[in-house]
Amino acid sequence: MKKVIFTLMAVTSFGQLVQAFCGFYVAKAxxxxxxxxxxxxxxxxxxNTTITMSNDFAGDVKDFAMVVPVPNVLDRNDIQIVxxxxxxxxxxxxxxxxxxxxxxxxxxxxxxxxxxxxxLDDVATTSMAKRSVLKNKAMYRVTIEAQYKVEEYDIIxxxxxxxxxxxxxxxxxxxxxxxxxxxVLEPYIKSGLKxxxxxxxxxxxxxxxxxxxxxxxxxxxxxxxxxLPIRLGMANxxxxxxxxxxAFSKKGRVECTNYRTVKMPTGKMVPTFVKPNFGNFxxxxxxxxxxxxxxxxxxxxxxxxVTPSFSGMKCDPCVGNPPYTKEIxxxxxxxxxxxxxxxxxxxxxxxxxxDKFPEDLFFQETPNTEMYQARYIITHPAAGDLSxxxxxxxxxxxxLRRKQELSQLATLTQWDTEDFYDYVANGTDKVKSIEEDxxxxxxxxxxDNEGGGMLPKGVFGFTLVLLLLYSLKRVRVRFT
Amino acid sequence: MIQKAxxxxxxxxxxxxxxxxxxxxxFLLYGVSYLGWDVDAFKYGAVFLSxxxxxxxxxxxxxxxxxxxxxxxxxxxxxxxxxxxGSVQTAVLASILAIATKFIVKYKNxxxxxxxxxxxxxxxxxxxxxxxxxxxxGSDVLMWFLVGAAGLMMILKVGRIDTSITFLMVFGGxxxxxxxxxxxxxxxxxxxxxxxxTLLLFAFFMxxxxxxxxxxxxxxxxxxxxxxxxxxxASGFFYIQTAAIWLLFAIGPITPLFDRLFVAEKFEWxxxxxxxxx
Numbered sequence: 142m143k144k145v146i147f148t149l150m151a152v153t154s155f156g157q158l159v160q161a162f163c164g165f166y167v168a169k170a171x172x173x174x175x176x177x178x179x180x181x182x183x184x185x186x187x188x189n190t191t192i193t194m195s196n197d198f199a200g201d202v203k204d205f206a207m208v209v210p211v212p213n214v215l216d217r218n219d220i221q222i223v224x225x226x227x228x229x230x231x232x233x234x235x236x237x238x239x240x241x242x243x244x245x246x247x248x249x250x251x252x253x254x255x256x257x258x259x260x261l262d263d264v265a266t267t268s269m270a271k272r273s274v275l276k277n278k279a280m281y282r283v284t285i286e287a288q289y290k291v292e293e294y295d296i297i298x299x300x301x302x303x304x305x306x307x308x309x310x311x312x313x314x315x316x317x318x319x320x321x322x323x324x325v326l327e328p329y330i331k332s333g334l335k336x337x338x339x340x341x342x343x344x345x346x347x348x349x350x351x352x353x354x355x356x357x358x359x360x361x362x363x364x365x366x367x368x369l370p371i372r373l374g375m376a377n378x379x380x381x382x383x384x385x386x387x388a389f390s391k392k393g394r395v396e397c398t399n400y401r402t403v404k405m406p407t408g409k410m411v412p413t414f415v416k417p418n419f420g421n422f423x424x425x426x427x428x429x430x431x432x433x434x435x436x437x438x439x440x441x442x443x444x445x446x447v448t449p450s451f452s453g454m455k456c457d458p459c460v461g462n463p464p465y466t467k468e469i470x471x472x473x474x475x476x477x478x479x480x481x482x483x484x485x486x487x488x489x490x491x492x493x494x495x496d497k498f499p500e501d502l503f504f505q506e507t508p509n510t511e512m513y514q515a516r517y518i519i520t521h522p523a524a525g526d527l528s529x530x531x532x533x534x535x536x537x538x539x540x541l542r543r544k545q546e547l548s549q550l551a552t553l554t555q556w557d558t559e560d561f562y563d564y565v566a567n568g569t570d571k572v573k574s575i576e577e578d579x580x581x582x583x584x585x586x587x588x589d590n591e592g593g594g595m596l597p598k599g600v601f602g603f604t605l606v607l608l609l610l611y612s613l614k615r616v617r618v619r620f621t
Numbered sequence: 622m623i624q625k626a627x628x629x630x631x632x633x634x635x636x637x638x639x640x641x642x643x644x645x646x647x648f649l650l651y652g653v654s655y656l657g658w659d660v661d662a663f664k665y666g667a668v669f670l671s672x673x674x675x676x677x678x679x680x681x682x683x684x685x686x687x688x689x690x691x692x693x694x695x696x697x698x699x700x701x702x703x704x705x706x707g708s709v710q711t712a713v714l715a716s717i718l719a720i721a722t723k724f725i726v727k728y729k730n731x732x733x734x735x736x737x738x739x740x741x742x743x744x745x746x747x748x749x750x751x752x753x754x755x756x757x758x759g760s761d762v763l764m765w766f767l768v769g770a771a772g773l774m775m776i777l778k779v780g781r782i783d784t785s786i787t788f789l790m791v792f793g794g795x796x797x798x799x800x801x802x803x804x805x806x807x808x809x810x811x812x813x814x815x816x817x818x819t820l821l822l823f824a825f826f827m828x829x830x831x832x833x834x835x836x837x838x839x840x841x842x843x844x845x846x847x848x849x850x851x852x853x854x855a856s857g858f859f860y861i862q863t864a865a866i867w868l869l870f871a872i873g874p875i876t877p878l879f880d881r882l883f884v885a886e887k888f889e890w891x892x893x894x895x896x897x898x899x
Contacts, residue, residue: 328804365860393707398862399817401759403657434657437759499809505862507752509707604647 172232175383175424179374180228182359183388184473185367185395185506191473192369193359195228202341202348205355206316209337210329210373212364214286214298219361222292225354227471231387233461235443235488237405237426237515239419240458244539246523247531281310286335293346294358299336303327307336316340325373334370359473368503375495385442386489389474390506395487397439398503402489404441405430405515409553412546412564413519422517425554427490437497443488444513449477457514485510540565638691645698645826652702658757665701667709668716672697675720683724692736692832693720699737702822703866707750715744715751729880731887734873735833742870753863758818781829783838784845789815789824791849799857823865835876837883844879848872 172180180195198205282302289296301307304326311318316338329336339358374382388395396402406426415422430440445456447464455463469477469484476482491502522539526532543565547558649665652658676693680686696719706712719740726733744751793815800806800814814820828834828845835841848868855864 324805328800328806331804367860396754396756398755399760399813400756401656402754402756404659435759435761437761438657439756496809499807499813503860503862505752505755507705507754508750509705509752511707604650605644 172228172236172383172385177380178383178385180232180385180387181369182227182231182472183367183369183386183395183504184475185388185390185504186475188365189361189363190367191359191361191475193223193227193357193473196225196355196357198355202346202355203343205341207339208311208316208318208373209339209360210334210370211298211337211360212334212362212366214300214335215337215360215362217287217289217291220289220291220296221359221473222294222356223359223471223473225351225356227468228357228387230461230464230468231472231488232385234456234459234463235387235445235486235514236460237423237442237517238458238460239416239517239519241413241416242518242520244520244523244535246525246527247535248526248529281306281313283307283310290342290345291358293341293355295340295342297338299338301326301330301336304330311338322373325375329370329373361473366503367505368501370501371491371493371498372501375493375498381492381494384491384493386487386491387472388487388489388504389447389469389472390485390487391476391483392506393485393508393510394441394444395489395504395506396441396509397489397491398505399500400491400498400502401434401438402441403430403434403438404513405490406553407513407515408518409549410518410520410542410546411550411553412543412561413521414561414564415517415550416519419517422554423515425556426517427492429553429555431492435497436492436494439502440490441487441513442490442515443486444509444511445486446483446510446512447486448482448484450480451483483510636691638695641695641826642691642698645695645702648822649698649701652757656757656759664706664709664712667713668700669694669697671713671716672700672720675717679721679724692723696720696723696736696740699827700740703737703753703819704741704744705752705754706744706748711744711748711750714748715740718743728877729887731877731880732832733876735827735830735869738827738866738869739873741866753819753866755817755819755862758822760813760816760818781831781834781841784828784834784841785824787842788828788845788849791846792820792852795850795853796857799853820865823869827865827869833873833876835879835883835885836887837880837885840879840883840885844872844876 172178179197182191182193184191194207194209283306284300285297286300287298299307299310301310304323307326307330308318308323337360341355369384369386371384386395411422427440431438446453447455447469449466449469464472464486466477474484477484491498520542523535527536547561547564550556551558653660672693673690676690677687680689697716700712700716700719704712704715706715719736722734722739723732723736726739741751741753745753793811796814797808797811800811801808828848835844851868851872852864855861855868861867
């Protein structure tokens with residue numbers, strides 16, 4: 142029986158089928174950091190949305206299936222298969238980054254040194270016309286609106302009259318679906334959505350091609366709604382799921398309209414020992430920001446003008462190659478090769494749970510073209526002899542700066558920085574605790590989940606209560 | 622003498638606009654300090670200054686009465702809370718237009734458009750550099766309570782509680798019927814939509830402005846019910862995410878019709894007299 146992955150995009154969203162955590166990179170914190178994650182590319186052009194869904198499915202291909210609610214019955218031309226590399230490329234380009242600077246020795250001034258940390262289809266074999274099977278209609282109140290064979294995938298577009306019928310149809314046709322899914326299917330059916338059902342035809346699948354991975358599907362839909370139906374994907378999932386959204390628009394940044402879109406902290410000076418641990422560092426910065434915001438915000442990680450003809454900087458610094466016309470077209474941007482049309486790129490990071498994200502994600506394009514990147518800075522101390530007077534002053538300043546870096550680190554990550562006294566006192570990058578206990582290199586300070594956010598909220602509440610009491614007093618005066 | 626000063630103070634603070642300024646100010650601080658909004662002190666400053674300057678200039682050439690500076694502050698706060706712009710110029714343009722329309726676009730000595738709202742609409746239409754972020758408040762249930770309570774006190778003082786309650790009941794009722802009863806979403810979806818801070822601010826602070834709502838109570842109830850129905854249709858069927866501000870703009874020119882059908886005395890700011898009559 143095929144295990145259906147029920148979601149718009151999250152073919153990787155379900156615990157038992159997900160790849161293992163694969164460690165960290167040196168100086169960028171890409172999507173691979175998150176266990177339970179999915180990636181999706183969204184392109185909005187007027188009422189058209191192109192959605193590309195990453196496919197990191199790691200189980201037996203014959204068990205793969207996916208159901209995606211879509212607003213209309215898709216044409217064969219609306220379905221493409223793209224290369225997996227597009228996701229890796231966009232992730233590498235837009236991942237949160239660490240940059241490094243070097244202090245110059247005040248005793249022997251060399252030329253200014255500045256270094257940036259650089260880390261680095263054929264037409265379907267057959268296209269079948271609409272076919273409606275009477276049996277389907279009678280037994281399940283389900284209609285097969287269209288059916289396509291697209292390379293290794295078999296695709297069916299279904300419309301249904303009720304969730305129960307759709308569930309029975311899927312079960313009887315060999316799809317195993319989560320028990321809670323029926324309840325979630327119902328609102329989509331009543332809203333007039335169709336269902337894009339995908340499985341792999343083993344006869345057309347070559348396990349040796351594409352590194353053994355299934356390729357991402359790209360679909361074009363037309364709707365006033367600019368949204369991602371994440372609720373289906375939560376049908377049988379308990380925990381947190383991460384989703385990285387790479388959005389392209391002609392105007393400017395894409396933001397969420399029914400949840401807050403918040404910037405990640407950026408431009409922060411952190412200790413040099415963050416460098417080999419940047420992945421862990423950023424994962425904790427994210428976790429901390431996530432709980433600080435109450436677990437129901439969407440985070441902006443990157444926003445940049447990537448128009449191929451744009452003469453300005455494409456990234457500062459570049460973590461990966463910026464996408465050019467070819468890549469942008471592959472991501473589903475139809476206007477990438479037109480002159481004079483802007484292409485603005487936004488990377489959003491959502492960590493959603495059943496209770497904090499009761500609604501699907503809705504988006505809007507804004508004219509906001511301000512560039513943004515999640516960027517963290519380390520500064521290496523000057524090397525060589527520092528015994529001159531200026532050198533001594535420098536050493537004092539360095540100690541002060543390193544103290545500040547440590548306190549910044551504690552604020553950003555909630556790490557317990559007590560163990561890093563050597564970093565300030567002796568100016569060494571070596572951290573005692575790391576050498577002693579590799580596993581527990583960074584003891585995380587256990588703070589209240591919303592530790593950072595409660596204070597301003599409390600102050601706000603308190604102010605309002607005071608104001609209320611005062612107004613109440615005035616109202617009473619009024620009535621007397 | 623202290624007694625007299627105190628009584629003057631008491632009389633002066635009967636003007637509900639003081640509370641409105643305090644509440645909106647508290648919301649702005651909350652947004653900046655807790656909700657992670659971009660702080661652009663320069664832009665905020667420019668909005669306030671241009672609003673006050675425009676109000677002073679128009680007052681000087683018309684009534685020579687300067688008490689409505691409070692209204693200018695409220696408009697400026699409203700713009701800071703709602704309008705997002707890419708440049709200071711756009712923000713200033715919206716601010717000047719918002720105040721200017723109060724003096725220019727009038728019917729029977731009453732504003733046609735909510736000043737902050739018209740400022741936002743024009744900025745969006747003409748500059749291509751302005752937008753509103755309906756998601757910026759999030760959907761905290763605590764927010765529901767606080768905005769609701771604060772708004773309630775505000776409008777109790779203005780005597781315009783009927784608009785907020787009617788609007789929320791009509792919109793919330795229709796939404797509940799569609800989302801929960803018809804479509805079958807969990808009630809949490811409805812609650813999430815209803816506790817959206819933007820919706821609540823709209824209900825409690827924007828459509829309670831006595832200068833742009835009908836004078837007669839029955840007219841106000843009809844008027845706000847119409848807004849509720851329109852918002853339900855525009856957001857639920859046409860997916861216009863910022864429908865509220867467009868609807869408030871659209872209903873502006875129709876408001877005098879309500880005043881014509883239901884005749885009642887026009888609201889006057891300040892002084893205990895009006896407050897007592899409500």
